[in-house]
Amino acid sequence: MYASQxxxxxxxxxxxxxxVVRIWDIYLVEGKKTIFRVGLAILKLLESKxxxxxxxxxxxxxxxxxxxxxxxLLLKTSLGFTFSRSLLDKLEREYNSKSPNKDILELSKxx
Numbered sequence: 001m002y003a004s005q006x007x008x009x010x011x012x013x014x015x016x017x018x019x020v021v022r023i024w025d026i027y028l029v030e031g032k033k034t035i036f037r038v039g040l041a042i043l044k045l046l047e048s049k050x051x052x053x054x055x056x057x058x059x060x061x062x063x064x065x066x067x068x069x070x071x072x073l074l075l076k077t078s079l080g081f082t083f084s085r086s087l088l089d090k091l092e093r094e095y096n097s098k099s100p101n102k103d104i105l106e107l108s109k110x111x
Contacts, residue, residue: 007035
């Protein structure tokens with residue numbers, strides 16, 4: 001739920017403008033993989049807290065990213081994730097080939 005909001009807003013809602021500008025700078029150079037890298041970095045930096053948190057606490061951690069994550073460490077961690085553009089393209093093609101209607105039909109057949 002939170003990751004989709006991160007991606008749709010390109011982190012505007014969750015970080016101060018100076019952080020967002022830095023993320024966007026990397027995005028303009030590196031492309032769409034930056035969006036995924038930053039999301040993975042957030043999860044990595046919050047990993048220990050998330051693993052011990054109750055569901056309601058997880059929502060609080062995500063909502064308060066500004067205070068829970070060190071920005072310099074976030075950017076450094078995000079740049080540490082590497083994956084190829086071809087992998088992203090493959091995953092995108094795979095995602096786009098799936099029809100939501102097909103999944104709904106399969107589920108309705110099971111009922």
